[in-house]
Structures are given as structure tokens and as C-alpha cells.
Amino acid sequence: MGTETKFHHRASLKQTNKPFKRRFATKNSMRDKAKGRTQRASVKGKVLRKHSRADRRNTVRTEQRKKRDQIVMSTRIFTGRHRAPKIVAVIPLCADVKTSDIVRNLYGCVDEVYPEKGQKTARILNVSRFKQTIQFVELERNFLDIMDAAKVADYVIMGISSEVEVDAFGEHCLSALQSQGHPGMFPIVQGMETVASKRQGEVKKSLQSFMSHFFPEADKVYTTETPAEALAILRMITAQVPKGVKWREIRPYMLADAVEFEPSAEDPQVGRMAITGYLRGANLSANRLIHIPNFGDFQVEQIYHVPLAVEATKGNGIEVDDEPVVLDTPDAENQDSMVEANEPNVLNNEQTWPEDEEMNDWNARMQEMEEKEARLAAVNNGQRIIRVPKGTSTYQASWIAATAGDDNEGSDDDEDDDDDDDEDMSSGSDDCSDDGKDEEEEDDEEYEEMIVGADGKIMPVAGEADDDDEAEEDDKDGLPSVEEEAIQLKAYLKERERQNRDDLSFPDEVDTPMEISARERFARFRGLQSFRTSPWDPYENLPLDYARIFQFENFKRTQQRVLRMTADAAAKAGMRIRIVLKSVPAQVATSYNSSRPFALFGLMQYEHQMSVVHFTVMRSEGYSEPVRSKDPLVAHFGFRRYNVQPLFSQHTPGGSSTNGVHKFERFLKPGTVSVATIYAPIQFGTVPVSLYLPTPAVSGDLAEAIPTLVGTGSSLEVNPSRILAKRIILTGAPFKIHKRSAVIRYMFFTPEDVIWFKPVQLHTKYGRTGHISESLGTHGYMKCVFDGPIKQMDTVCMNLYKRVFPKWNTSLWSEHAQDEDQKLQWIGPTADTGVAMEL
Numbered sequence: 001m002g003t004e005t006k007f008h009h010r011a012s013l014k015q016t017n018k019p020f021k022r023r024f025a026t027k028n029s030m031r032d033k034a035k036g037r038t039q040r041a042s043v044k045g046k047v048l049r050k051h052s053r054a055d056r057r058n059t060v061r062t063e064q065r066k067k068r069d070q071i072v073m074s075t076r077i078f079t080g081r082h083r084a085p086k087i088v089a090v091i092p093l094c095a096d097v098k099t100s101d102i103v104r105n106l107y108g109c110v111d112e113v114y115p116e117k118g119q120k121t122a123r124i125l126n127v128s129r130f131k132q133t134i135q136f137v138e139l140e141r142n143f144l145d146i147m148d149a150a151k152v153a154d155y156v157i158m159g160i161s162s163e164v165e166v167d168a169f170g171e172h173c174l175s176a177l178q179s180q181g182h183p184g185m186f187p188i189v190q191g192m193e194t195v196a197s198k199r200q201g202e203v204k205k206s207l208q209s210f211m212s213h214f215f216p217e218a219d220k221v222y223t224t225e226t227p228a229e230a231l232a233i234l235r236m237i238t239a240q241v242p243k244g245v246k247w248r249e250i251r252p253y254m255l256a257d258a259v260e261f262e263p264s265a266e267d268p269q270v271g272r273m274a275i276t277g278y279l280r281g282a283n284l285s286a287n288r289l290i291h292i293p294n295f296g297d298f299q300v301e302q303i304y305h306v307p308l309a310v311e312a313t314k315g316n317g318i319e320v321d322d323e324p325v326v327l328d329t330p331d332a333e334n335q336d337s338m339v340e341a342n343e344p345n346v347l348n349n350e351q352t353w354p355e356d357e358e359m360n361d362w363n364a365r366m367q368e369m370e371e372k373e374a375r376l377a378a379v380n381n382g383q384r385i386i387r388v389p390k391g392t393s394t395y396q397a398s399w400i401a402a403t404a405g406d407d408n409e410g411s412d413d414d415e416d417d418d419d420d421d422d423e424d425m426s427s428g429s430d431d432c433s434d435d436g437k438d439e440e441e442e443d444d445e446e447y448e449e450m451i452v453g454a455d456g457k458i459m460p461v462a463g464e465a466d467d468d469d470e471a472e473e474d475d476k477d478g479l480p481s482v483e484e485e486a487i488q489l490k491a492y493l494k495e496r497e498r499q500n501r502d503d504l505s506f507p508d509e510v511d512t513p514m515e516i517s518a519r520e521r522f523a524r525f526r527g528l529q530s531f532r533t534s535p536w537d538p539y540e541n542l543p544l545d546y547a548r549i550f551q552f553e554n555f556k557r558t559q560q561r562v563l564r565m566t567a568d569a570a571a572k573a574g575m576r577i578r579i580v581l582k583s584v585p586a587q588v589a590t591s592y593n594s595s596r597p598f599a600l601f602g603l604m605q606y607e608h609q610m611s612v613v614h615f616t617v618m619r620s621e622g623y624s625e626p627v628r629s630k631d632p633l634v635a636h637f638g639f640r641r642y643n644v645q646p647l648f649s650q651h652t653p654g655g656s657s658t659n660g661v662h663k664f665e666r667f668l669k670p671g672t673v674s675v676a677t678i679y680a681p682i683q684f685g686t687v688p689v690s691l692y693l694p695t696p697a698v699s700g701d702l703a704e705a706i707p708t709l710v711g712t713g714s715s716l717e718v719n720p721s722r723i724l725a726k727r728i729i730l731t732g733a734p735f736k737i738h739k740r741s742a743v744i745r746y747m748f749f750t751p752e753d754v755i756w757f758k759p760v761q762l763h764t765k766y767g768r769t770g771h772i773s774e775s776l777g778t779h780g781y782m783k784c785v786f787d788g789p790i791k792q793m794d795t796v797c798m799n800l801y802k803r804v805f806p807k808w809n810t811s812l813w814s815e816h817a818q819d820e821d822q823k824l825q826w827i828g829p830t831a832d833t834g835v836a837m838e839l
Contacts, residue, residue, distance in 0.1 A: 075241055077280070077574030078132060082307045084278040084574050085124050085135035086237060087255060089153035089597075091146050092139070093170030094161035097190050099138040102159055102224055106136075109230035132238035137255075137597055143707060144815065146173050147180065148293060149597040151639060152255045152280070154242035155184045158211065160221070162191045162203050166210065169706050174214040179712040180636070180688050181245045186233060187211045187221045247638055247687045250563060252284040252573070252602035259598060261589030273584040275600060276306060278576050282602070283569035286328035287335045289603040290581060293639060294815045295588050297608050299338060303328045303571050304578040324578065328570035336603070340681065341610045344547030493625075500626035500667050509729045509797075514749055518730070519756040525728065525800035527760030533658050536803075538721040545808045550609040550682065551720050559684045562604045591815070601639045606682050612720040612806065613680040615689045616651055617713035619670045627668040627710055632694055634707070634813055637680065637715070638687030641813035643694070646676035647806050649724045664726040664804050668711060675716060679810045682718050689713045725801040732796040741773070741785050744796050748780035757798065762786075764794045 051059075077084045090099040100114075103123065107114040110127055125134045137149050150156055156177070160166060166174075187207065195203055204221050211218045224230040254277040263271035289297045304324040512518050528534040552558050571577050579600075592598050615637070619627065627633075630645045648665040651673045668674055676691075693708040732747030748754050754775040762770045762784060770786030784796065 071241060077278075082574075082576065083133055084280070084576070085133035086154045086242065087135050087137060087152060088155045088157060088237065089137045089146075089149040090139060090157045090159060091149075091173065092141055092159045093166045093173065094159070094164045095141070095167060096161050096164045097159035099159055101190065102157060102188055103136045103138060105224035105227075105230045106134075106234060109224075109227040109234060127234060127238055130235065130238040134234070134237060135255075138595075139597075140595075141169060142596075143169070143173065143176070143705065145596050147176060147636070148599050150177055150180065150182060151245075151248060152253055152597070152599045153183055155186060155237055156182060158185060158187045160187055160189055160207055160211075162189050162195050162207075172706050172709065175709065176690065178214050179690055181247060182215070183245060184240065184243045185211075185215050185218045186236070187218055188233070189221050189223050192223050193225055247685055248601075249281050250566075250685050251282050251604060252279055252566070252569075252571070253281045253639070254279050254577075254579075254600055256592070256598040256600065259589060259592040261584070261586065263586060269586050270583055271586065272301065272580055272582055273589055274578050274580045275598075276576070276578045279571055279573055281573060282566040283573060284328075284571040284577075284579075284602045285566070285569035286330040286571075288605065289336050289338075289608050290579060291601045291603050291639065292588060293599065293601075293641060294813065295585070295591075296812055297338070297603060298581040298584055299335065300330055301580040301582040302326060302330075304580070305571075305575055306578050307576050327575075327577065336605060336608060338608065340608055341548040342550070344544055346544075496626050496628070499628075507729075508727045509731055512730055512746075512748060512753075517750055518748055518753040522728070522800055525802045527757075527799065528661075528801055529761055531661060531663070531725075531799075531801075534661075536659050536661050536723055536725075538660060538723055541803070543805050545679065545805070546720060548808075549611045549679065549720060550606065551611065552718070555718055558606070562606065562684060565605065599639075604684050607684060609682055610679055611682050611718050612677060612722070613683065613718055614675050614677050614716045614722060615713055616673050616716050617646075617648075617668065617676045617689065617691060617711040618673050619668050619711045620709045621670075623708060623710050624670075629664070629666055629668075630807070633710060634692045634694055635678070636688075636690040636692070638683060638689075640681070640683075642678070642680060643809075643811045643813050644676075644678045644680070645807060645809050646678045646691075647724055647804060648674045648676055651675045659723075660721055661723045661725050661801075664724045673713070676713070677722070677724060677806050679806055679808050683715055685715075687715050689715060724804050726804045728800050728802075730798045730800065732798075734790060734792055734794060734796065735781065737790060737792060739789055740787070741783060742790055742796075743776060743781055744784050745779075745781050747796065747798065748782065750780055751775040751778060754780060754782045760798055760800070762796055762798055764790055764796050766791060766794045768794070770796075 078086055090102055092099055104114040107125060110125070110129060112125060115123060123136045123138070125136065127134060137153065139145050139149055158174075160170075189204065189207055192200055192203070208219070208221045211221065222229065222233055224233065254275070256275045256277045258276040260274045260276075261271055262273075263269070284303065286300045286303050288300070290300060291297050303326070305327045306324045513521055528536075629647045632643065632645050635642045635644045635646075648668050650663045650665060652662060662675065665674055676689075690712050691710040693710055695705055695707045730747050732744040734742045735745045736743040748757070754772060758772045760772075762772065764770075764786070768786045768788055768790050770784050773783045773785050775782050790796075
């Protein structure tokens with residue numbers, strides 16, 4: 001019998017179990033993690049190419065070539081036969097610092113003669129040893145001149161003293177330069193020879209610590225007392241590449257070397273003005289406008305190329321003007337217009353015919369008003385009584401009486417102005433901010449009555465006449481006395497402080513008026529289920545001013561296109577050119593002074609048109625007074641200056657609001673970043689913004705006026721669709737509570753108001769939400785249902801919102817304003833007179 005063999009069937013399927021997962025990491029994995037090793041993610045779908053040595057070398061050469069090209073492009077205007085000088089602004093931070101001594105030492109270290117007489121802004125030092133040219137701009141202690149010079153300077157020399165500390169003016173200049181954007185800094189100490197040799201190191205260390213607080217890159221202080229030290233500063237200035245200020249490098253700018261004016265035959269007050277200097281920044285086209293700070297925008301008539309031919313003859317440089325060459329002439333079709341705002345067509349507004357019910361109501365109100373005035377006139381023999389604020393003179397009361405009958409409640413514009421101005425008052429639990437008008441008119445402590453006779457003469461009520469001779473004299477002049485003015489100012493500042501304190505304690509809370517129904521008082525307000533996501537049409541109920549502004553379909557794309565247009569301009573950066581402007585007031589040429597910097601900036605396309613501009617702002621730590629929306633301020637907006645009255649709103653970085661709604665702020669709160677909104681010309685790029693208090697004009701040839709810095713920030717966007725929503729909170733108190741339902745009172749006082757605001761959602765300060773169920777009784781009590789039981793000490797709130805708009809009150813800040821109300825400047829030296837223009 002043969003041997004039996006066993007049959008084995010090979011399985012076609014193979015079961016694989018999942019590996020066991022350890023709950024804790026192994027020692028090796030923990031050690032690898034501690035060493036900083038990470039598991040590298042596998043690259044799927046990509047082919048890893050191994051670079052050869054030649055590829056790596058080529059990459060390094062490419063990067064080096066790019067860096068070398070960037071350096072050449074940034075320094076090419078300072079080299080060559082027609083090189084432009086590097087502008088060095090010399091700023092005195094201390095009262096005993098003499099800028100002329102610093103510049104004289106820098107001249108002496110290269111054996112050049114310091115020009116004692118002549119134009120300060122034209123002191124040009126040709127350093128043949130380093131093949132560079134330096135233009136020194138010596139400045140006095142004038143804040144406006146220091147800011148203008150720093151905007152166009154390549155380097156700034158800070159003159160500090162070894163004996164006198166930097167005063168408030170110097171610290172304010174440092175803070176302003178820090179927020180504005182500054183070029184390279186060189187702190188130079190003056191008067192070190194008077195300090196003992198043992199203390200010189202200590203003094204330098206102290207001054208270096210002070211300067212590094214404002215400018216951390218200033219790691220050393222310098223002196224110019226010896227030729228070797230002065231030569232070291234010149235070597236650094238000539239060898240270094242100027243630090244670019246981004247907001248100014250994207251546009252053309254120029255420091256004027258000479259200004260010439262030619263009046264027109266028709267009007268001597270207007271004419272042509274030629275400005276000569278070296279063009280810097282971007283290229284300039286004759287089709288674009290030119291902005292002169294404090295004077296506005298002007299059109300270009302022609303641009304000439306006027307280089308300086310430098311010929312070395314026996315070691316002496318002789319400068320001769322070459323023949324001017326026309327670089328660019330504006331094109332009539334492509335030249336920017338001087339129109340800054342559209343002319344609105346009132347007929348294009350939405351028009352609805354009033355219904356019969358509205359007309360009957362209006363006629364009834366007008367008839368009732370006329371009957372009331374006739375009845376009062378008959379009783380008082382033509383006399384009527386008006387209410388005026390306390391302290392108002394009879395002269396001022398006559399203006400109130402003249403306009404008392406023109407309060408037309410049917411005018412939407414007037415009602416909007418009064419509503420906005422009155423509702424800007426801050427609110428608390430004891431005071432109504434949005435009902436300021438209604439509350440103050442009923443306040444007998446702040447108002448008094450006066451009689452208007454049939455002939456229009458104003459007389460005080462019997463028993464209230466002031467027999468004081470001084471008061472009668474003030475009434476004749478229409479102005480209060482000095483003592484009364486001081487008392488009124490003190491009361492005004494105290495009231496502003498109380499409003500700011502109430503706004504911080506009880507933000508946006510108001511009391512419902514009892515004299516007028518809430519549905520009439522808050523007719524413009526609406527409720528929002530969600531402040532961030534509830535829809536709000538940005539084009540509904542727009543004011544007439546919105547018909548005057550310009551809006552972009554895609555602002556970022558337009559900005560990129562406009563920036564690319566400067567590359568093809570005829571006038572290149574680094575050229576010495578002469579710009580001829582047309583229709584320039586003679587006051588511009590009269591204001592030119594050779595001892596003060598005179599700068600101009602080229603505008604990009606559309607930057608002359610008006611729009612709604614938003615910029616971020618944060619309150620300065622050195623200013624503690626309340627800053628309210630619509631307060632008059634002076635805005636240093638990049639290279640422009642405006643008189644503004646901004647509206648403040650919350651800043652939501654990252655775009656957390658999906659409906660474009662942002663909460664309006666009545667006050668600029670400290671420690672937080674807010675957004676200010678104004679009507680202003682369009683500005684491309686991000687520019688620094690500084691807000692100052694208006695400073696009255698100071699008499700004298702040179703005034704060290706220190707403006708008060710309110711806040712600093714930067715431009716945010718140009719967007720008319722940004723919605724600023726003012727919020728008011730109506731509050732009520734629980735009367736009876738039964739589980740989830742409660743009876744609320746003191747929020748409304750009529751059942752009609754309860755029914756009117758029934759759709760609006762409620763919330764409590766303890767976090768409950770609810771809604772109005774029904775009205776109870778005739779005194780405004782209402783039954784409300786919440787998502788849970790509420791407490792007796794809780795407060796029921798209702799949020800209402802209304803969109804607010806800025807006012808068309810932005811104007812160009814002018815140092816030479818003729819109106820007394822606009823003299824908000826710091827006066828400098830007396831200006832020279834412009835000379836006749838020769839091309």
C-alpha cells in the first residue's frame with residue numbers, strides 16, 4: 001500500500017489585523033520629540049527634483065543680482081554727472097542748539113567754506129572725496145517746518161545739547177516724527193567740550209538712552225567738534241543708502257530750490273508759477289495734478305528739464321544752467337480735472353406723492369400752530385416769549401428769535417442736522433443722550449425766558465433784568481464779560497467730562513421721553529436681530545452729499561492700475577526739473593521763504609476727487625481730555641492737512657462684520673483703536689494720520705507753538721458703503737415676574753408705543769433674551785416672555801440702531817487763512833516775495 005499524501009488548499013484571502021495602538025508614547029518617540037524632530041509629511045503627486053550644484057549656484061547669483069539692482073536703482077539718482085543731492089534736515093531739539101554750528105563743522109571737515117549769507121535751504125555741499133552732494137536744510141524751532149522738511153528729507157540730524165535737556169517742544173517733535181514716518185536718524189550732541197572728560201561718557205550714554213526710546217535704531221550719538229568726528233558722519237551719510245519711507249516713495253515729490261511767479265494780465269492775484277528742484281520718489285506726468293501743502297492742488301502747464309552742468313576747472317566747481325528742454329506737456333483729453341465733487345441733481349432723488357391722510361395731518365398741525373401764535377400775539381399785544389440758554393445776551397437772543405419760526409419740522413435736512421447734533425450727547429441711566437434736545441428744553445436750570453416785542457425788540461422777563469452797567473455794556477456788544485466767559489467755559493468742560501463719564505458707565509442708554517411718543521422720537525431707528533449678520537442696504541436713505549462723492553467699483557484694482565501709470569511718465573526721478581503751474585494765487589508765491597522748506601507732491605489719478613475716507617486712530621497717552629465725535633480737529637493726513645470733524649466708530653479688524661455695519665462711538669475711547677470717518681480727497685496707499693487740536697494763531701515772526709496731539713493712526717480705506725450705526729438702548733424695569741414671563745414698565749408710556757416696537761428683540765443685562773408678548777393697561781406696561789426666569793434686580797434692554805453720516809465740513813488747513821475762525825496755524829518767519837518768472 002502506497003504512502004498517503006495530504007492535500008493543502010492555499011487560501012486566496014489573507015486577513016490582516018490592525019496593529020495594536022499603545023496608549024502611551026515610547027521612550028524613543030519621546031526622545032525624538034524632545035530633540036525637536038518632527039514627522040515629515042509625505043509629498044504626494046509631486047516629483048522631487050534633486051538640484052545640482054550648478055542650479056544652486058545659479059539661484060544664488062540670481063538673488064545677488066536682484067539685490068544689486070535694487071541698490072543701484074535706489075542710489076542711481078545720487079551718482080553721476082547730474083546727480084541729485086541728498087537732503088539732510090538739521091532739527092534743533094533743545095533751545096540752545098545752533099544748527100548753523102553743526103553744518104559749519106561738517107563743511108570744515110572737508111575744507112569747504114561755510115556760506116554765512118544766503119539761502120539756508122540752498123546750502124549744498126559737494127563732497128568730491130566721496131563723489132556725493134549733500135543739501136543741508138537748517139530749521140528753526142517751528143513745528144510745521146520740521147514736519148515738512150522730514151517728509152522730503154533723506155536723513156535727519158537731531159541736534160541735542162549736553163547741558164540743556166530736551167524740552168516739551170523737542171519731545172513733541174520726536175513723537176510726531178515717530179508717527180509720521182522718518183528717514184535715517186543721526187543724533188548729534190552739541191557742547192561736549194564744556195563737559196568734564198570724566199562725565200562725557202556718562203552724558204553720551206544718557207542721551208543715547210533717551211533717543212533710543214523714540215528711535216530704537218539710533219544706537220549711538222555723535223559729535224562734530226573735531227574734524228575726524230564730523231568726517232565720520234559725512235562718510236556714513238554718503239556711503240549709506242537712504243531709508244525709504246513707503247508712503248512717499250510711491251508718488252513724486254520735490255523740495256523747491258527756487259520759486260518764480262508771473263502774474264496774469266487779467267488778474268494780478270492769479271498767475272503762473274515755476275518751481276525748480278530735483279524730482280524724487282516716482283516719475284511725474286504733466287497730466288497729473290500738483291499738491292502744495294496749505295494751498296491745494298494745481299494743474300501743470302509744462303515740465304522742463306534744467307540740469308546743472310558741473311565742470312571741473314582747476315579744482316573749482318562751476319555750475320552753469322543748461323538750456324531748458326521741454327520734457328512733458330499735458331494732454332487736454334487725459335489731463336486731470338480740477339473738479340473735486342459732482343453736482344447733484346435734486347430731480348433724480350426719490351419722489352413720492354404724499355397721501356391724503358399725511359396732507360390732512362400736516363394741514364392740521366400748521367393750522368394749530370398758526371392759531372397758537374395768533375392767540376399769544378393777541379394776548380400779549382404782539383409780544384411772544386422765547387426760551388434761550390442762560391447767559392445769552394439780547395443781541396444773541398435776537399438771532400434766536402429771528403430763526404425761532406423757521407424750525408420747519410417737515411424739512412428732512414434740518415431735522416437730520418438737529419437730530420445728529422443733539423444725539424451726539426453721551427448718555428447714562430440718569431440722563432438721556434439721544435433726547436438731549438427734549439430734555440434740555442425742559443430744564444429750567446439751564447434756560448431762561450425772554451420777551452420778543454411786536455417791534456422785534458428783545459427784553460428780559462420782569463424781575464430778571466440785570467442793572468449792572470458792565471452787563472448792559474456786554475449786551476450792547478453782544479458778548480459776555482471775561483468773568484462770564486470763564487464761568488461758561490468751566491461749565492462747558494465740566495459737562496463734557498460728565499458726558500464722557502456717563503458714556504463709559506452706561507454706554508448708549510437713554511430714557512424714553514414722556515412728552516412725545518417713542519415711535520415719533522425714534523422713528524429713524526430700527527431693530528436688528530443680529531448686529532453682525534442682519535442685512536442692511538448701504539444705498540438706502542442716503543443724504544444729498546453722497547451724490548457729490550466718487551466711488552470705485554474695485555478700489556484695489558484701480559490703485560494697482562494707477563500706480564503702474566507712473567512708470568511711463570516723462571519726468572524721471574533724479575532729474576532737475578522746472579514745473580510750471582497755472583492759475584496759482586499770488587499768495588502761494590508770497591508765502592515762499594528761502595529759509596523755510598517749500599515742498600510739493602505729485603498726485604495720482606483721481607486723488608483730487610472727494611469720497612468717504614476712513615482711517616484708524618488711537619488716542620494719545622499724553623491727552624486725557626474727552627474727544628467727542630464731530631469735535632473740530634486738524635488732521636495731518638500724509639502730505640495733506642485738513643480741518644476735520646470726524647465720526648468715530650468701532651474697528652473690527654479681519655472683517656468680522658458680514659453686513660458692513662459698524663457701531664458708532666460718541667467718544668474716542670482711550671486704549672482702543674477706533675475708525676474715524678470724514679469726507680476727504682481720495683488717497684492711494686497707506687499714509688500716516690495725526691490728529692491735533694486747533695491752535696490759535698500766535699503773533700510774532702517765529703513762534704515755538706506746541707500743538708496738542710490727540711491721536712495717531714493710518715489710512716484704512718475709501719469706502720462709502722461702510723455703515724456707521726448709532727445705537728441707543730431703551731431700558732425698563734421688571735414689575736412682576738412669573739417663571740419665564742414678566743411685566744415690564746418704564747420702557748414705554750403708551751400702549752401704541754408697545755405695539756409699535758413689539759417686533760424688536762429684548763435682552764437683559766444678565767444675559768436673557770425675549771420678546772414683547774402683549775400690552776397691559778394704558779401706561780405702557782407690557783408682558784414679555786424670556787428664554788428663562790429673570791431676576792428682580794435685572795434690567796430689560798432694547799437695542800435700536802440708526803445710520804449716521806459725516807458732514808461736509810472738511811476744508812484744507814491753511815497757514816495763511818484769512819478767516820479768523822480758520823486761523824489754526826503755527827506762524828513762522830515772514831515770507832519773501834516771489835520774483836518774476838523766466839523760463
